[in-house]
Amino acid sequence: MTAPADILLVDDDADLLRLMTMRLTAAGYQVQAVASAEAALAHLAVKLPSLVITDVRLPGLDGLALFDELRASHPSLPVILLTAHGSIPDAVDATTRGAHAYLTKPYDAKELLARIQQALRVNAPGPAPFDGDGDWRREIISRSPRMAEVLAEARLVAATDASVLISGDSGTGKELLARALHRASPRAGKPFIAVNCGAIPEALLESELFGHVKGAFTGAQGHRQGLIPAAHGGTVFLDEIGDMPLALQVKLLRVLQERVVRPVGSNDAVAVDVRVLSATHRDLELAMSEGQFRPDLYYRLNVVRLALPALGERREDIALLAQHFLAALAARHHKRVKGFAPDALEALVTAPWPGNVRQLYNVVEQVCVLATAPLVPLAQVQRALQMPSAEVLNYQQAKQRFERDYLNRLLKLTSGHVAEAARLADRNRTEFYRLMQKHGLDPQLFRDDPQSALSDFGDSKRPGESGT
Known part of the structure; x- marks a missing residue:
């Protein structure tokens, strides 16, 4: 049975804090409530929750400053902002920098629960702890x-x-x-x-x-x-x-x-x-x-x-893997990218992954290399997901693959008779042998009767071929 998600609530309104705690606890979440950003940071130093919900206006360090601290130290930790109408522009700006969502007070309970479920579905604060060794x-x-x-x-x-x-x-x-x-x-x-x-x-x-x-x-x-x-x-x-x-x-x-x-x-x-x-x-x-x-x-x-299951059968791992790959690739490519915008992460989680984890790694590497901001935006992820496949070959690789597949098909069609395969390919036999050697192909492997290999060294020249 999956353990309930931990939610950290931050608000200096004691009545609102008590009401939200009751509602979220009734919804099956484990809730820790604190009255200031400073208390929230102290709590985070001991235990990382699954989600933070914070008011924007707090005494001392405000909710936006708390969000900036969280974004710097825990870029994949989802944050939902609660805001009064006067601070909506600040909250909108925070969502462009990675806040999962903002809700205006008085908030709608159903909308809050929906936002929490969405945030928990596409975000993961870190790898599951290892068991023992x-x-x-x-x-x-x-x-x-x-x-x-x-x-x-x-x-x-x-x-x-x-x-x-x-x-x-x-x-x-x-x-x-x-x-x-x-x-x-x-x-x-x-x-x-x-x-x-x-x-x-x-x-x-x-x-x-x-x-x-x-x-x-x-x-x-x-x-x-x-x-x-x-x-x-x-x-x-x-x-x-x-x-x-x-x-x-x-x-x-x-x-x-x-x-x-x-x-x-x-x-x-x-x-x-x-x-x-x-x-x-x-x-x-x-x-x-x-x-x-x-x-x-x-x-x-x-x-x-x-x-091993396909990546589409373990979607709860997609955000975790994407954040892990992004951190490693940012260090390798010397990029200052910290994470994904919430809608970008949602796009990754819901995308089909025919190439599985290898394709996810390639997509993350592409967006990391092209990143110009601390958070990868949705548009960049969408462009990367339009790649035709996880494997993009250069011209020489594609030519090599085509040659080998083409030779294989001809040898199967002719049961390994090189002279006939060369005729179909409109190439002389010497050149055809050179191509087979290049790709490590043995015509005898395509034959029902290995002894028939001798026929290729007999009188099976193409019409008009001199033999020199």
């Missing part, structure tokens, strides 16, 4: 009950040596969870090595994982230790395991079963002691049914499964 999950910023369930399971399994498969959409933070599992495990003092199986060309992946000896293949000028042996005693994280070629899946399964690695080109096996964590955004059950992923490897990897 919570440093293990320090990179995972969350208050979400969904994430709390995942982290509780992760904390339990971390103490074991069981293989863990982390599933979730791209950008949900699978590697962060893997690092947290490693930090919470008995292997924390040993290496953590992450390998993105989808980012390494297939021709190089075996050598990267297992290592190679001198002369194992063209260009192997010396011995190289693989990433799995390099993680000896620690943890290896195989990201996007669903993209691993079938031939390599067999060799990985042997490593998991026998706890030995055989470098490429070597006759000697090397003993390894590693814990394997893996992650994927693919549906591995579907991949198995289509013959693209080995069931025996799947069951080896999927001893325990942790499923």
Whole structure:
């Protein structure tokens, strides 16, 4: 059950303070009432509330000065101002500088409760306190009950040596969870090595994982230790395991079963002691049914499964993450931006996030870099949210991706027959081979019968091709 939100009331009118306390307590909130800004600051030094409601006109330090103090020290703490008609211009100015809202006296009780609910929905004063030795999950910023369930399971399994498969959409933070599992495990003092199986060309992946000896293949000028042996005693994280070629899946399964690695080109096996964590955004059950992923490897990897929710399923974390990212990025880019305007934060919380936390980070970085005021305005957030995707490629990256996808489609269409694929592409065979080598593509992987590879070295020239 979620604990009730803490509200700090600041007003020198004792009767109004008593009435508001009664109404908010009846609405289910925990209320602390004080009669001056000085008393409010003293209270804040001991405990940070979820929300501050303050009168603008106070004896001594007034409510606007209190708001400025709060904005400087706690930029994400929502503040609602209560104002008489004479101080409305000041209150309006404060809302442009980040006050969540202002209400005129005598205030409407229903409107006040609606404003409080809105402020609490889109604001969060800080990360949830860690439980005991919570440093293990320090990179995972969350208050979400969904994430709390995942982290509780992760904390339990971390103490074991069981293989863990982390599933979730791209950008949900699978590697962060893997690092947290490693930090919470008995292997924390040993290496953590992450390998993105989808980012390494297939021709190089075996050598990267297992290592190679001198002369194992063209260009192997010396011995190289693989990433799995390099993680000896620690943890290896195989990201996007669903993209691993079938031939390599067999060799990985042997490593998991026998706890030995055989470098490429070597006759000697090397003993390894590693814990394997893996992650994927693919549906591995579907991949198995289509013959693209080995069931025996799947069951080896999927001893325990942790499923990360999409950002849209943990919206209570969006404001918290946005403020956390903004603070870190402002320091990195030497910007004096302190937070988001209330309507800007509302736009972030209600936006769709197909790219999940990674997309949120990119949006926050964009608004931080372009910020010209202490608070990010709504218009700037709206411009950033109009980006077509979380991933914006430059021209060269887009060209590389198109080339690889195009070659893949042609080789699939022709079942790996290079001469036919080159003909369809209107390129000579030599150039087509050069393009395949550039992108690490092996035509034999696209064939039902590997022996048919010999046909490409026979008499399958294009009409009119000289062969020189």
